[in-house]
Amino acid sequence: MQIIDIRQSIYDNNDREAALLREQLRRQKTFLLNLMASPGAGKTTTLRSVLPLLKDEFKIGVLQADIDSDVDARAMAEAGFDAVQLHTGGMCHLDAGMTRQGLEAIGSERYDLIVLENVGNLVCPAEFDTGAVKNAAILSVPEGDDKPLKYPLMFQVANLLVINKTDTLGVFDFDVDKACTRARRRNPEIEILCISAKTGEGVDRLADWLRREIRCWIGG
Amino acid sequence: MQIIDIRQSIYDNNDREAALLREQLRRQKTFLLNLMASPGAGKTTTLRSVLPLLKDEFKIGVLQADIDSDVDARAMAEAGFDAVQLHTGGMCHLDAGMTRQGLEAIGSERYDLIVLENVGNLVCPAEFDTGAVKNAAILSVPEGDDKPLKYPLMFQVANLLVINKTDTLGVFDFDVDKACTRARRRNPEIEILCISAKTGEGVDRLADWLRREIRCWIGG
Numbered sequence: 001m002q003i004i005d006i007r008q009s010i011y012d013n014n015d016r017e018a019a020l021l022r023e024q025l026r027r028q029k030t031f032l033l034n035l036m037a038s039p040g041a042g043k044t045t046t047l048r049s050v051l052p053l054l055k056d057e058f059k060i061g062v063l064q065a066d067i068d069s070d071v072d073a074r075a076m077a078e079a080g081f082d083a084v085q086l087h088t089g090g091m092c093h094l095d096a097g098m099t100r101q102g103l104e105a106i107g108s109e110r111y112d113l114i115v116l117e118n119v120g121n122l123v124c125p126a127e128f129d130t131g132a133v134k135n136a137a138i139l140s141v142p143e144g145d146d147k148p149l150k151y152p153l154m155f156q157v158a159n160l161l162v163i164n165k166t167d168t169l170g171v172f173d174f175d176v177d178k179a180c181t182r183a184r185r186r187n188p189e190i191e192i193l194c195i196s197a198k199t200g201e202g203v204d205r206l207a208d209w210l211r212r213e214i215r216c217w218i219g220g
Numbered sequence: 221m222q223i224i225d226i227r228q229s230i231y232d233n234n235d236r237e238a239a240l241l242r243e244q245l246r247r248q249k250t251f252l253l254n255l256m257a258s259p260g261a262g263k264t265t266t267l268r269s270v271l272p273l274l275k276d277e278f279k280i281g282v283l284q285a286d287i288d289s290d291v292d293a294r295a296m297a298e299a300g301f302d303a304v305q306l307h308t309g310g311m312c313h314l315d316a317g318m319t320r321q322g323l324e325a326i327g328s329e330r331y332d333l334i335v336l337e338n339v340g341n342l343v344c345p346a347e348f349d350t351g352a353v354k355n356a357a358i359l360s361v362p363e364g365d366d367k368p369l370k371y372p373l374m375f376q377v378a379n380l381l382v383i384n385k386t387d388t389l390g391v392f393d394f395d396v397d398k399a400c401t402r403a404r405r406r407n408p409e410i411e412i413l414c415i416s417a418k419t420g421e422g423v424d425r426l427a428d429w430l431r432r433e434i435r436c437w438i439g440g
Contacts, residue, residue, distance in 0.1 A: 038258045038259045038260060038340070038363075039258045039342045039363055039367055039370065039371060040258060040360075040362060040363025040364045040367060066370050067343065067370060067371055067372065067373070068369065068370060068371075068372050069366070069369035069370050071366050071369055071370065090343075090347070090373065092312060092341070092343040092344050119343065120258070120342065120343075120370065120371075121312070121341055121342070121343050121344075122259045122340065122341070123287065123310075123312040123339065123340075123341050123344070124312050124341075124343070124344065127310070140260075140362065142260060142360065142362035142363075142385065142388070143258075143259055143260025143362075144260045146289070146291050147259055147260060149288065149289035149291055150259065150286050150287060150288060150289050150291065150340065151259060151287055151288075151340075152287065152288050153287070153310065165362065168362070168388070168391055171388055171391055
């Protein structure tokens, strides 16, 4: 498991840099998923739960951004996945230039699927196109069903919303229908899946979503 | 209940502006608490749970920052507290100049205690001195005990760490001792309280902490 310190990007135009990165990913047939969520919503646990269902079909790598620590990449490496920990040096998000540094560190051309686990934050990561093919956001049940009201951009830029920790629906006052309605008000196109990364409930549908998107991107 | 749109600050030197604001708060005998946490950690629920224990002793006002929505200030107003919703227009934190706008909107000189509920985010708010007398951070049990490893600055700048949602300790894999040790490694001076804002467990100790700090600041 490798740790790299991400440097501040030198590009003025992040959207242009992101588009170039996506073109490169298309050419090399690598699907890049940008996974965003609050701290502790279960990004790493979700990956540890869904990626084993895909590992016989696809070559998979994981980039995990954090302000500090190597907790996440270590967890992924222990689960048998190639993982690189990206230290942002205090920065609250990743942009396309920073994502490119991670892709170079892991050697992205060797993979069919790379998941970029963004910094745990519902605000800043939503503002920057990383160059990913699709954006997924995780909202966990303990956070509450009002989050799409408070952090609109995150739900607007997400192609997929994963509602996680559904095994705790009995413990928290979380209305799945309300959460879905509020998310769709921000983004009528958003796809929504309910899972419990801990118990495995619904994780097969997340694997199906990824399988479909990867095949659609890499062809075949 | 009032909603105001916060303008970007015009001050080059936030630390100087924060020091000036604190001097003003000292003169007018207002204790300002900066409350920070991840989205959904329970900032508003904690306030709704602890502030009623203090409302006969102190004049209390609440400033609640969010990217969008008026959910939080509405909840506080329904609980009978003076509350102003601050819309940050996408900004991920508050600085001293933005805090000053909120204090002017609520008329801070009329209050003994003002709580500033910062934007739900463990990264950016930790980087800016708001001018508050003390910083408190909430970490909720569902987020996991590894957060001090991943978001070091938040635990470094917090005078008080509130571990919330302790009623769910049986549901999640959260080790209170580990969380405390990790937080103290970042900040040996940090005070730590465990509460459940939902059941009320431990909330009296949080009220005691606030009472002590307010009295110490306003004298008497």
